Amino acid sequence: MxxxxxxxxxxxxxxxxxxxxxxxxxxxxxxxxxxxxxxxxxxxxxxxxxxxxxxxxxxxxxxxxxxxxxxxxxxxxxxxxxxxxxxxxxxxxxxxxxxxxxxxxxxxxxxxxxxxxxxxxxxxxxxxxxxxxxxxxxxxxxxxxxxxxxxxxxxxxxxxxxxxxxxxxxxxxxxxxxxxxxxxxxxxxxxxxxxxxxxxxPVSYPSGDGKGRATQGAAKALLSKVYLTRKDWTNAAQRAKEVIDSNNYALWEDFADVFKLVNRNGKEAIFSVGFGDQGGAISFWEVGQFQVRLLPTELSAEGVENAQGWQVPTLYLYNSFDFNDRRREVTFLTQYTNRSGVVTPIRPYIQKYWDRAAEPKGNGSANDFPLMRYSEVLLIYAEASNELNASAEAHQYLNMVRKRARFDGTTYRTTVPDYESLTQEQMRAAILKERALEFVGEGHRWFDLARTKTLEKLVPLAKPGVVPSTKHYLxxxxxxxxxxxxxxxxxxx
Missing domain, CATH: 1.25.40.390 (Serine Threonine Protein Phosphatase 5, Tetratricopeptide repeat)
Structure with a gap:
């Protein structure tokens, strides 16, 4: 919202x-x-x-x-x-x-x-x-x-x-x-x-009123995340399940629909921060900086304005995706078309916040910053269930997110399989990986690596020669x- x-x-x-x-x-x-x-x-x-x-x-x-x-x-x-x-x-x-x-x-x-x-x-x-x-x-x-x-x-x-x-x-x-x-x-x-x-x-607000205001679901979802961070698995699972059982939220079938402007405040949004809603002339500070920071300068050949490509994904992250994972093609831009129609490959950039149809020039963005989406609640419940030795529940709710990754906009691909028969330690790694794939550019990753104490292990894989130490957990x-x-x-x- x-x-x-x-x-x-x-x-x-x-x-x-x-x-x-x-x-x-x-x-x-x-x-x-x-x-x-x-x-x-x-x-x-x-x-x-x-x-x-x-x-x-x-x-x-x-x-x-x-x-x-x-x-x-x-x-x-x-x-x-x-x-x-x-x-x-x-x-x-x-x-x-x-x-x-x-x-x-x-x-x-x-x-x-x-x-x-x-x-x-x-x-x-x-x-x-x-x-x-x-x-x-x-x-x-x-x-x-x-x-x-x-x-x-x-x-x-x-x-x-x-x-x-x-x-x-x-x-x-x-x-x-x-x-x-x-x-x-x-x-x-x-x-x-x-x-x-x-x-x-309130569970919700009247249509046309209260857009972006905190709700009961947002409070419970954030509380589940707080408990997860504190390793209070029982309370984390309880609050997350209350959000799930409320039936007030659902996943978009296609991951591409999550970031379309028409779907802001939609069924997957638990709590979001909006930009560009002031009306009239929009200033530099009233729009989100997703495009200026994440889209490449090469898109100027397509008429995109002020794309600077200041921050880019690591190649390790990009290569972590299954080739047919829908999130891969939605999240990343790997080519551009010049004015002569020539397609040129480039290193991966993040495009997930860019609604080409609604904002073709990409100069700033009226898109939301998603502080919490429903998919995160599912992953919180899976993680807490795994720590409580509820393996069946952990697999079930992790695979709900995984299933969406198989949908290509028309059919479900068979090449992005469910997780099956994971040990507790394997499940921890799988959930951490799925969070990386699901929430690219959403402000989660350092927090995830810090709370799971995996900074020293995972960062050097993506950034050879960069070695965090224990002080970097704060x-x-x-x-x-x-x-x-x-x-x-x-x-x-």
Whole structure:
């Protein structure tokens, strides 16, 4: 599902003006009169809606002026580069080269952006959670908005604790200027509390309303992923199965349909972040950067604009696909046609987000960034079942994803077989591989390799000579933040 933030009232706009700082401490050093001004807006239900809309706005880019939002590009690019998934070809981005070669350190600008944007969004969520309870408004709407804010704060902290470990756990509007850090266990406890509250969200919203807003299914699905990360297999399986048994989601039969613009907010989307929905003239920061980052410059011969090919898949990833796996032909572009009609082969690039029919020029993209799809819930249930020694269930749900990979748009190919009779260890490897094939460029890979402790094993296969170490299971806390807050530790860098 995607969020359409066309409606942001005066309260939302006020929040956007106030929270344009660049670090966690910057928020805490805002002129107090700004907070007084914001207080004046918390009077009615429209103000409460706008306050929560402002959190959603920080997920894409519509609330940040000329600054990328949380999921605009840097987040998913980092998760791909710091793994066996992506290589960097942008010669003007040494910070991204460092991530791809595991030579990054505390000065890395990409990591600073991720840290700053997450804490900005968390701060806006904290304000909403403190101010909305005092508004006299319709009770059911109030409860829903609060639970949406809980969901979003849980989501943001889930990113941060996995990437940085022990970090400040800010849950109030006003916090100390130099907050102490919480343990990972304490942060996860807050995430679980937030997401359990969000389980009271609606199953769905009326047609034409609530696009992209968090739902009960999104809360349960994300909670299942949190439990999976914590190796709480029982609860991970339980929440994932609740999403499956709800019958509110389903796989598109053809993998090619997953990323078509007409199918945004469709049956496979559990929670997505949308771009390009503002209407009128779309700025560089209001569209997703899938095309500019992933499509090759050679497509200019086909009339495609601003394709830069900054990040490319590793050849190891490309060669991991069965030749007849539908995901291979949908995910990758391996040739282009010039204006004379000559077809020229090129190294693989990622094209899965490009809807040629809807966006033939490819200049920016109105496509969604899929934070969670239904296929991931199936794989979570398979993985948790395998760890609980429920082999039949693990095979069944893994093969549901595998079956879709056989469909070529017309028939089911027999050359992409089901997995059969795998041992528990073989099943672990198979699920990790299927996640790699299913979620290319979706911001999962570093997280998957980190939680399964396979960075050192798998990255050198894709990037010969690049050898991660144990310190790379967390990213360094940005030095700029440590200079501002002496309570921040460092993760071995």
């Amino acid at each position: 995607r969020f359409n933030s066309n409606f942001i009232s005066k309260a939302g706009l006020a929040l956007l003006v106030v929270f344009m700082a660049t670090s966690c401490q910057d928020f805490l050093e805002e002129d107090p009169k700004n907070f007084v001004a914001v207080t004046n807006f918390y009077k009615n239900g429209d103000d409460a809606v706008a306050a929560v809309n402002a959190i959603y706005g920080y997920l894409n880019s519509t609330s940040t002026g000329s600054t990328a939002g949380v999921y605009h590009s840097t987040f998913w690019v980092t998760a791909g580069l710091a793994s066996d998934e992506l290589l960097n070809q942008n010669v003007f981005s040494p910070d991204l080269d460092q991530l791809a070669t595991f030579s990054h350190g505390p000065q890395n600008a990409a990591l600073l952006e991720i840290w700053a944007m997450h804490y900005k969004a968390i701060t806006v969520a904290n304000i909403a959670l403190e101010r909305i309870p005092g508004i006299e408004m319709e009770p059911n709407l109030k409860a829903r908005l609060l639970n949406e804010a809980h969901f979003l704060r849980g989501l943001l902290y889930f990113d941060m604790v996995r990437m940085f470990g022990s970090i400040p756990l800010l849950t109030k509007e006003v916090e100390p200027l130099t907050p102490p850090v919480a343990t990972a266990d304490e942060i996860y406890a807050q995430i679980i509390t937030d997401l359990k509250a969000a389980e009271a969200l 990213f360094p806390i940005p030095q700029r933040e440590r200079d501002l807050n002496p309570n921040l530790p460092q993760n071995g860098y």
